Amino acid sequence: MTRLFNDPAEFADEVLEGFVAAHQRWVRRVPGGVVRNTAKTPGQVAVLVGGGSGHYPAFTGLVGQGLAHGAVSGNIFASPSAQQACSVAKAAESGGGVLLLFGNYAGDVLHFGHAAEILNQQGIPTRTFAVTDDVSSAEVDEITKRRGVAGDLTVFKVAAAAAEAGLSLDEVHRVAEHANDRTRSLGVAFSGCTLPGAEAPLFTVPEGKMAVGMGIHGEPGIDEADVPSADGLAELFVRTLLAELPPGITEARGQRAGVILNGLGTVKHEELFVVYRRVAQLLAEAGVEVVDPEVGEFVTSFDLAGASLTLFWLDEELERYWSAPADAPAFRKGSLTPAPPAAEDLADDTVEQSVPEASEQSRAAAATVLAALEATRKVVDGNAEELGRIDAVAGDGDHGIGMQRGAVAAVDAAREAQRLGAGAGTLLALAGDAWADRAGGTSGALWGLLLRAVANTLGDNDEPTGATVSEGVAAGLESVLRVGGAQPGDKTMVDVLAPFAEALATGIGESRGLAEAWGRAAETADVAATATADLVPKIGRARPLAEKSVGTPDAGAVSLALIVGAVHGVLAERKGV
């Protein structure tokens, strides 16, 4: 269990602070994560890695010469926000563009994808790639749905070495994809992990059993078996991975492979070596030549007791990059000429923020938007506990807290924007970014998208009309559908957002005023939220507990309905925007 912490809410931040204090030769802290503390190579592609905390050395421990240029570091087991990724990317990039690498998890895909959009808009060519090495997380015909586990390392290492070699962004992206195509992992877990301050493990495995294929956040595995001998585990690992050779390799014999035997938390080095002894024997028997094996901790899951094996099928190009020197806090290989330290004057973010010019009418409308955000915060505050309770039925119970964090940050940002004289569009855009940044998780990202979509139609010049707002909500729905991946009926916020957007558009089409149309749409939203109790979840965290969650509405749907109701109060009082 995790014993050493102060305030659990500060844990991830304090980890980062201590990590940086101990590794100043390698890294420096920037908002959102860390970047190398060595001089940049102008024109080099910046390879950034990232994800939630609790997986050390992933991700911050993998920043340094020959490996990542920076790491974006989220809260414990929670993906970082797009804003964090943008911040780290701007600190790390040196004119060659940015490649964002992460494991294939919904939250990470969402936030890093959003970050790439923003960075590209801002003139920094950016691409993303999600690692999918875990063979247990989907069948081979759905390979793109697989999760990323310790194979993160092979993809990160090889892409970064390609960047160091001077390849272009497109080429580095191609190398990452190629490495991922040739990386396969399988993991097992013997016990769950306990997060700082938690009373009980996040998940459990029966004593004497192991969960075959359990994910690094406790995602369900494919089998439960008795804990085998060390040799037995080696045999399971090697047999499973040799049974799925990557495309283009017809037999293992004669191949060369990188090997990672990864401890997931509390399995000790001694145990890993005993397992590796047999892994090496089995690979030799199969005619596979092992190149630069790694035995230790690379992608962990706090104090989870478990281990994974990764095979990385090399060709000439991949082997060159796999064997290239690297010097990161937690991963070092070969010998390289140390780069000089970074200049001290790394641009910081203390420049006074400014907002675009805005019309009188738009500034007036901004006051209404701020009032709506304040009403939102109030209704979220009043219902946070209930939202948490609903979410706990099939999720991790943090929906209420996340919404609170988001709403508070949005109101703060909106007030600051108002102080600077922002129009309605900019005010709402900044509020949405702050929401996504602070709320974390998938719902935080989706709320950020939704608010930004409405903000885009509001703009900073015209006086917003009912039609403008209705268009914005429709655009928000489209973003949420596209990025979130949910369809109506999947038991998500979409089940409220879609009928609400339609009802609002209908009302405006019937020439009703915004306040009236919004009020009718809010009633529709209310009914739709209640109706989600009858649905079965099809995506996201709730899916594994699908049966259990029937009878309880979706927390995201309920919070959306509550918020549109609260906003109606503001619009009714002010008779529109």
Next chain:
Amino acid sequence: MTRLFNDPAEFADEVLEGFVAAHQRWVRRVPGGVVRNTAKTPGQVAVLVGGGSGHYPAFTGLVGQGLAHGAVSGNIFASPSAQQACSVAKAAESGGGVLLLFGNYAGDVLHFGHAAEILNQQGIPTRTFAVTDDVSSAEVDEITKRRGVAGDLTVFKVAAAAAEAGLSLDEVHRVAEHANDRTRSLGVAFSGCTLPGAEAPLFTVPEGKMAVGMGIHGEPGIDEADVPSADGLAELFVRTLLAELPPGITEARGQRAGVILNGLGTVKHEELFVVYRRVAQLLAEAGVEVVDPEVGEFVTSFDLAGASLTLFWLDEELERYWSAPADAPAFRKGSLTPAPPAAEDLADDTVEQSVPEASEQSRAAAATVLAALEATRKVVDGNAEELGRIDAVAGDGDHGIGMQRGAVAAVDAAREAQRLGAGAGTLLALAGDAWADRAGGTSGALWGLLLRAVANTLGDNDEPTGATVSEGVAAGLESVLRVGGAQPGDKTMVDVLAPFAEALATGIGESRGLAEAWGRAAETADVAATATADLVPKIGRARPLAEKSVGTPDAGAVSLALIVGAVHGVLAERKGV
């Protein structure tokens, strides 16, 4: 707990095999441990480190350029034998002499000390040094009694860097001593460790408590306290270590120090970083400049949950060596030019053994010695379980098993010696070496010394007489007293060996035959063994349980009495040697 193993008896060997398989660029296996797999520098002092297994990366993970030249690796938590140390030393040395470094534990002091004697006799200049950094294990006025914990690393690192810099054996020894003088550590444990195959932890700490100063094999600490916050632990560590500045340093402010925050097993990197954050703050507040901090696992104790802090007070010389580059499997620093791989033809130990010429009479006496060893093995076998039971009262219950391992190995070696035509002296010397090598632990080493002492007086030429044997036993007693550190009355085998030696000398002095004198002395031994039940242990593992052990005789005393009784049977039948 330790879950991944095969046959627990093979665990330490299989760890070593897997470790070497994963790190062929750095190390190669030799009998007794590992040596660097890179080319030697002729004339360089070879710095060897060692101790029991279960402390990875200590000791094998610390072998490589800029760090140790080799590691001697014992069984789990058991010191390696002098024979192992000699084997590794011979493989590692390159003409500059050998420095053997280890933590200050009785078994290690004994075996490495013995190895140094042998190596020096064989013309390889060898010195030893025991690390004593653990401030909790003895008061400052008994500083040489302190145990070695994570401060092993500072001493190993600095001595090895001095060797790489070309210093002489005396100088490297001086640097090691100087580093040890300026190294201080304090550790805490939250839970015990479970060895492979064991049903229960080796020791326990009450839930929610921590043992302050508990040793890395569960040695008792100085205090039990509630588990503090991460900041609270940092404060305890720093406050305690700043309260004991090394000689010559009057105030901390303005000093430069190396820092090691060491995880002892299952405390995770994330937790260590949170603690380190506060350690760094506190040291900065105290005006201490931190140089090259290390946060991770350096000296562990299997899956013990615990951590330790080490401060290493630098001067110009120590800082130069502390910051010098190193490249070992588990410790890397800076950038160095890789040495070429070692030549393939490392001398191996497969040369047929030969024995010195022996007289007819001595060869005849050798048959009696062999018979005595066979009788010893038989009586040990028959009483192993009971010896274990007695030992478990105040020790770890392995006395019976250790004696069995030793006696079996001694008989095997003696038979082989007889086959080669050895005289009585050589046969018993080889048997004694084999005993010490296989039995392990302190009692194994003492039995090896005892048999070697008798062997030395027997020689390979003269026909042994009662006086020869009596002199040998007296010399053996002297060795055991000198090396083992026990006095009569301390409740050890000495309480039997001393009266036995005296009674034997008296009997021979009275012109009795060996068989008769031995028989009377054996009766004395029997009485003395029983009488140890009334004694209170003063040294060794039994000391902390002193009260509990009163009423039970000492296991080492009982086994010695049983053996002299069994040997009497052989002498009586053969009427002397």
